[in-house]
Amino acid sequence: MREKAVPTMDSRERSDIADDARGGRGTEPMPRRSRDLLAPRLARTILLAALLSYTLITMLNILSTTISTTQTVVALGSLGAILGLQLKHSAAGANRMPLRVKSLTLSVQALLTYVPFTVFHTGWGSMAGFLAGSVLLLLRPRTGWTLYGLVGLSMLVPPLLDRLPVLDVIYVCQSTLLTGLVTYGLSRLNELVSEVHAARGELARMAVTKERLRFARDLHDLLGFSLSAITLKSELIHRLIPAHPQRAMNEIQEVLAVSRESLADVRRVASGFQNMSLEQEISSAQSVLNSADIGVDVMVSLTGISPQSDTVLATVLREAVTNLLRHSRAGHCTIHAVQRAGRVSLLVINDGIEPGYRDPSPHSGSGLGNLEARVRAIGGEVEAAGGADRTFRLRAEVPSHPSAAAASLAEEIAEIRDPAA
Template identity: 50%
Template sequence: MTCYAVISLLNVRAVHPDRPTFLACCACLAVLFVLQMKHSAPGARLASRRSRAMTLSAQALMTYLPLTLFGWEWGGMAGFLAASVLLLTPLWVGWVLYLAITLSMIAYPVALGMGANDTAYFAIATALTGLVIYGLSTLSRLIVALFAARKELARVAVSNERLRFAQDLHDLLGYSLSAITLKSELTARLITTYPERAQEEVAGVLDLSRQALADVRTVASGYRDMSLSTEARSARAILTAADITAEVDVTLGALDPDIDTVLATVLREGVTNALRHSTMRHCTIRATREGAHVSLSLVNDGVGRGPQAVAPDSGNGLGNLRLRLAAVGGHLTSDIDDEGNFRLTAVAPLVPEVPHESALAPGPRFAGRTNATV
């Protein structure tokens, strides 16, 4: 827009070098610039019909009225008006007005007695300028909508995780706490009359409390049996919904449950962080077997204040993933490659290098929980 304004200003000054005409041209260009910025803004269509009609009328006035003063040098400004009617009016109305504005730039040169070449130039320049400005303005609006959609996806992911946490707490602890309450009440009644039976009930309460503590650790750590292949399909769906090109190649076959869960967790956390903290347009997810190890890599082109900014020992983000991989004898690396892409790579052994029951969490997993009876 600035370049168009400068070109028009130079053309007017070349033909009308007097100072008053130059200042009048600067004033008209400033008004048109402000109006076009208002019409190209993302929320311009949300303005009231009256407001849009007034600003479009003002722009039409500042487009055609200066033609009487500046002549053909001002003709290039009609393209801005053509873009504005496409941006602010209903679809069919906008295209009718766009055509009418383009045709008016044929009538004007004809009225001045210009040749066919000049007439064609004015019409084509008006049509092209209108389409370019309309396309760029629409693209900026789509970009704003895309970022809003990504924020909404991240918000929904957080909300779903909170719901999972609440559901797991209810399912895991509801029974245990109810059983502890009942056993404690029974113990209170038996302690004076049947002390031996009371001791048995106390032992049962201790077992239940230990199980409840393990369940709390399970929920807090988020360790549940997960499938890498299932998470890969989910990641592809989420990325596609966010209009991100996703290349997913995860065909490892059966894996040890602990390794499968850790790698699935890395994939979920990596994709979630990339959606929340980067501006990626392309993401590649690939898993391969390398001897006695399996490697999972996530590469995206949206490096910004992304997940690599998380401190390794923070207990969150990449730091938490490093701890989970270390628990099974694996490791995690993150870097920016030569092409400026962010790469997250997790390497884990095919068989955990620690005792199976403690491979993932400080307590037994949800899948292995046993229920005591009252």
């Protein structure tokens, strides 16, 4: 008997498969590291520069007065200690320190702030601003703002004791409050920039996870049916070869067609393009079910639905037929697709459920969770239940033309919560 020529892949198809194996036809260059990645470091630098500037101003005020060497050394040591405490208070997460630790450090800073006023008077004024900023950073808002105001008012005393003019008294008080606000604002800015930078990394990881979920879900939904069909038809071919070689050749042609379609599905998944046709899936399902000697009753009444609804219902049908082949011993299947009043309803009923039956495959996970996420994403609903007469009924209803904006948002939420992970 003359053998029929088996279609072979041309060089372009082989190249496509090789590209798929490498992960795609081309790789986009990695984006360069943007300047805004230095934002946390820049925020810390600005904060440190401001604190050093205030400390330097106070140091210059001290050095400009006539004091002994011992007093100068004590003053410089106190300035260094206050700067160290302020850096600790301005660090990210400092407000989460235990209350005991915060009370201790604030007490030490208050002591180092007010005691030198007995010697240096108004020349020590900037350091009170650090204390005002620290109480805002470490304490609860009500307590912090109250103490902040009290620190500012306390700065009225030194200039009054020095018998300075009223404008100088107001200046010392106002500069203390301003220094406190600047210290508080720059410290909080540094913390917020660090949090935003960390959140951006987390968003990038979420985007990668989301894409992995999409890829896993689509591989399950698109390839589950195709691989089940190839397995079923291969078993049929094995039985037909001895007695019906011609029919076996026809079935081989169908297996090749299904395998090519599976390859196209993989490419669509990789590129994010997932449009499918319900009517084509119904025709494919009929062919597969007939090969399995399962009777099929089909009724289709569709006048035009959106590609999104068409794709979702085609996916539902694929999963229904895949589950039928893997989890039942059905002899008959009913597929009805009806459109009315702006809604499209797909009903799949099959018999032959075996309550104790389990698929022997070690990875026989259910895709009903995927279907529920897809259908709800476009404002539809899905029901699946077994009947007392050993029948299984799967019904999905979706809008003929779902809102694009709402469907897009719902799809993103569904992908993040997709149980296929």
